Amino acid sequence: xxxIAADILSWIGIIGGVFFIVVxxxxxxxxxxxxxxLHSAGMTDTMGAGLMLIGMSFHEGITLVTVRLILIWGxxxxxxxxxxxxxxxxxxHGEVTPVQVNFKGGSS
Amino acid sequence: MRSVCLAVxxxxxxxxxxxxxxxxxxxxxxxxxxxxxxxxxxxxxxDNESIxxxxxxxxxxxxxxxxxxxxxxxxxxxxxxLTPSLPISPTMAGFQALQKTDLGRVIYANxxxxxxxxxxxxxxxxxxxxxxxxxxxVDGRQEEDEMNxxxxxxxxxx
Numbered sequence: 001x002x003x004i005a006a007d008i009l010s011w012i013g014i015i016g017g018v019f020f021i022v023v024x025x026x027x028x029x030x031x032x033x034x035x036x037x038l039h040s041a042g043m044t045d046t047m048g049a050g051l052m053l054i055g056m057s058f059h060e061g062i063t064l065v066t067v068r069l070i071l072i073w074g075x076x077x078x079x080x081x082x083x084x085x086x087x088x089x090x091x092x093h094g095e096v097t098p099v100q101v102n103f104k105g106g107s108s
Numbered sequence: 109m110r111s112v113c114l115a116v117x118x119x120x121x122x123x124x125x126x127x128x129x130x131x132x133x134x135x136x137x138x139x140x141x142x143x144x145x146x147x148x149x150x151x152x153x154x155d156n157e158s159i160x161x162x163x164x165x166x167x168x169x170x171x172x173x174x175x176x177x178x179x180x181x182x183x184x185x186x187x188x189x190l191t192p193s194l195p196i197s198p199t200m201a202g203f204q205a206l207q208k209t210d211l212g213r214v215i216y217a218n219x220x221x222x223x224x225x226x227x228x229x230x231x232x233x234x235x236x237x238x239x240x241x242x243x244x245x246v247d248g249r250q251e252e253d254e255m256n257x258x259x260x261x262x263x264x265x266x
Contacts, residue, residue, distance in 0.1 A: 020182065020186065023186045023189055023190060024189075026189055026190075027185070027189035030189060030194055031189075031194075031196070032196075033198075035198060035227065035229070035239045036196060036198055036241060038227055038239075039185060039224050039225055039227060039241045040185065040189055040224070042221065042222070042224045042227070043182055043185055043186065043224045046178050046182065046222055046224065047178065047179070047182040047224075050178075064124065064127045067124050068124070068125060071124070071125075077222060078218070080222075081217075081218040081221035081222050081228075082218070084221050084227060085217065085218075085221055085227075085228055085229070088227055088228075088229040088239065089229060089230060092229055092230060098198055098200060098239060
């Protein structure tokens with residue numbers, strides 16, 4: 001019974017993670033400039049990877065592997081904003097002007 | 109004292125990652141921890157920038173709220189991306205960080221970046237430059253203000 005529940009929870013986690021990663025990828029294609037693209041790329045880092053790791057921990061149960069998975073998520077949460085910050089700062093430094101207008105539909 | 113703490117933390121970390129508990133491997137683990145501490149001492153990087161335990165505990169207390177915010181804003185950004193008309197209105201805004209130490213500001217800026225929909229693009233002293241995916245992300249400001257207060261509490265220097 002518990003094994004089935006763990007299986008269902010891990011499936012929910014992994015499918016949710018895949019959903020957020022796909023939506024993030026779609027967002028990267030749809031967004032008009034680098035700054036807005038970073039928003040959707042950040043989504044794959046936090047929720048996509050996070051939900052997948054949660055799903056995998058449910059699959060593993062309470063073992064050392066789960067501890068490692070949580071550590072991986074922790075390191076992701078610490079490092080991915082720094083990468084995002086470095087990218088956006090480099091873009092600002094390179095004088096890429098952000099799209100500031102109210103943008104509606106399609107790609108520019 | 110600091111080197112002993114570093115060695116203990118490193119060894120606990122090693123135990124968690126290795127999962128092998130035979131005498132030879134444990135000995136190698138202890139040896140590598142001591143080697144790392146020795147190199148760290150030689151490189152003089154055991155300074156005051158290390159994190160205190162109380163700050164770590166407060167950060168752990170803060171993280172459930174942060175995860176809740178990440179979850180909420182993720183759903184929001186996913187909804188925006190999947191809306192056919194792509195209702196975005198990118199906005200740049202300036203923020204004032206309330207934190208007093210560099211570490212507090214780093215936590216605040218990273219928390220802002222972690223919640224999708226807002227990205228820290230520039231930190232200059234207390235002035236933060238935030239890029240928001242929609243106008244509401246940076247205009248409402250309630251969440252960022254609450255985050256500001258909470259991170260100041262995590263920092264604990266007041």
